[in-house]
Amino acid sequence: MVVASLRLEVSEAHDVGPSIRRALPFPPVRILTPDAIIEWVTAGWERGVRRVSDFEQRYEEWEKKTEQTVKKRPERKESFVTSSGIVVRRLYVPRCGDKKELKRYMENVGFPGEYPFTRGVQRTMYRGRFWTMRQYAGFGTAEETNRRFRYLLEQGQTGLSTAFDLPTQIGYDSDHPMARGEVGKVGVAISSLADMEQLFDGIPLDKVTTSMTINAPAAVLLAMYIVVGEKQGVPSEKLGGTTQNDILKEYVARGTYIFPPKPSMRLITDIFAYCSEKVPQWNTISISGYHIREAGSTAVQEVAFTLANAIAYVEAAVKRGLDVDTFGPRLSFFFNAHNHFFEEIAKFRAARRLWARIMRERFGAKNPKSWQLRFHTQTGGSTLTAQQPDNNIVRVTIQALAAVLGGTQSLHTNSRDEALALPTEESARIALRTQQIIAFESGVADTVDPLAGSYYVEELTDEIERRAMEYIEKIDEMGGAVQAIEAGYMQREIRDAAYRTQMAVENGEEIVVGVNAFRVEDEPEPELLRVDPRLGERRRKELADLRAGRSAAEVETALARLKEAAQGTDNLMPYIVDAVRGYATLGEICGVLRDVFGEYRPAQW
């Protein structure tokens, strides 16, 4: 028995090439003498039953490949050490374990930058480069937001993230009657290319990446960004950034939809196809669990519904005839970080693993980049309290730390005053500093996935993956995410979870510090950011000037061509880019599409 198994072990090892031989106690041979067998076995026991295995082989391969990567792109420091002089290694792996356990480790946890990416999408993670610190900003006019952008870049922020006001997000110009009261309130008001030019004035688009929280009219805002790039002399191939472009979660949780699901999905796949050719570095979609969580879902539901929506996008694109490996690598994700520290970390790890499996096994993607779930994280807005707002700084720190330990690619930390209003400049700076303290002072970024191997975290990761998969199967049975949404299934599940949370807070099962415990009376309200209430009026005038100053004929032609294309099957992106270039407004472009596509009206349930 022993002989047989040893033979197998050695011959397996023999087949894998020279690198492994160094790890063997003696050179592999086809036939072993009894003495040699005894010696081999004894040596094995002495090494703590750590026998040469697939595991050692893969670890060694990983190290070799990683060294090559590091040679090309060095890490932040030559060596990382603690205050006590203890050297912090790039990666910590199981020291020993039986064969079954190591096999399970390789299948479920693996190595960073390798399938199934549980430990992260890059080999060196933050030892190479910190996550992108990307604070969401935008309010009032393009001019004011441009100033906030420049301020954040001066403060050491590394990427931009644009918040648009609600009229922009719903495809209305600032002077539309439906825009009443909303202009410039939750983000910047952008109605035409002229506004976009002002928004990025003095910010070279080849030097920053820009994330845009824009969904139903994503094609229009992306077109504006492309044309601003053109005018700066930056070709579209060099533009980097993200359009959220995730319409399904708008129906589920966020509410800024315009068109019904079918034409919306067409616009999204048009962007996939257009960008794969013209804007190859653009993240064409950011499939978002953030708002699902904000609407009250659990962590499991956040993962499940986000990935169910992602599956729907991939299916739509494949159906459209796109190859999964051309658009797959440009899909990105967006998650929330709430207070339950370990569950959040496990959630990110589980989502990464689940997506890798879905892309490889379900969609047959071949390109490892298609398997990688890259994601942005924002700390949980709904966890912020209006009471004792400075406490929110601490909440945000815990949540940001969870995102970093979960391996996020970029991060927005909320400001302490966001349960009251948009953040002031001071609050926005503290939020950014929070990330910088985690990055530069805490040391958590010095080794990759430090919580791997924690019994608790690994089990939570497994459990979240399992439960999310159950939801996904259920949604598959319903015919997929679009059907599940149309039937109100996700919405109901989220609403019920939100209500349970509220009840738990009201009956004291869940403590929210400062709200249902540890209250103080008569708190002073902090200084808040106010958006100029007369902005709507000013914008009406600006738009009137714009409409008077452009070539009406050019706009009319471009819109007519867009309309015709919308009625057919052409990719709409080039038509939209043309219309934008002639200063057709967002409202005019979306108006044409509204005429052709109709508007979404949710069923009451």
Add this chain to the structure above:
Amino acid sequence: MAERTIRVLVAKPGLDGHDRGALVIAQGLRDAGMEVVYSGLRQTPEQIVAAALQEDVDCIGLSSLSGAHMELFPEVVRLLRAQGADDILVVGGGVIPREDIPALKEAGIAEVFTPGTSIQETVEFIRTHVRRKEVPQDIPEPPDRIDHIGIAVPSLREALPFYTEQLGMRVIHQEVIEDQQVTAAFLAVGESTVELLEPTAPDSPIAKFLDKRGPGIHHVAYRVKDVAERLRRAREAGCRLIDEEPRPGGHGKLIAFVHPKSTGGVLTEFCQRVDE
């Protein structure tokens, strides 16, 4: 007629898509026994008012987290007034800075619930402030009888002959009630009495009544089985009470008064015989 269940329209004015709060409140109000209609997203003030009238609601709850409240909430109240429907209670909630609240209240928003408010608080506010459209559902038995009618007169001597000689009623009792500064004559009629009240001092309650309103019916007293219970109901219904607790009224009676404001203009007394 029975009082119907409180009907509430939970509405999202403007373009804001955050409806977690609105949905949680809608569910909470339902669980508290109210009938709730949810408007869905993106409603103009005009649409909200039209829905409120069509659904005949008692209360509108407005929710906005986008900062548009100062423009949209008051507009809803203005439109309600224009339609003569300002008996509908309007409350609001969402991300609303505290310094905006006085202006919103000034504009007719009855209350603003900011983050951290419990559902219970909201339920209680609506219950106590909504205009009741009909009478209470659990209607009690009527009082046993009219115990007596109090009539204020400047002079007993002058007033009595009408009752005794014309109507033939008998004075069954006459006394000076010191703490009320009044002389009362009780005249029997069937199971009830008429109580003629003459002031004994110029600043007594009856004297003031006479000064203000002249001679006439001063109060009506109903014989009830449980004054305390009647008081409790009256208080719950929002009636203005003169006596918060029953008090002894002489002749072995327990009495309490309800203010004319809540009774159609007549001071109303509940009285209970404790010696029966």
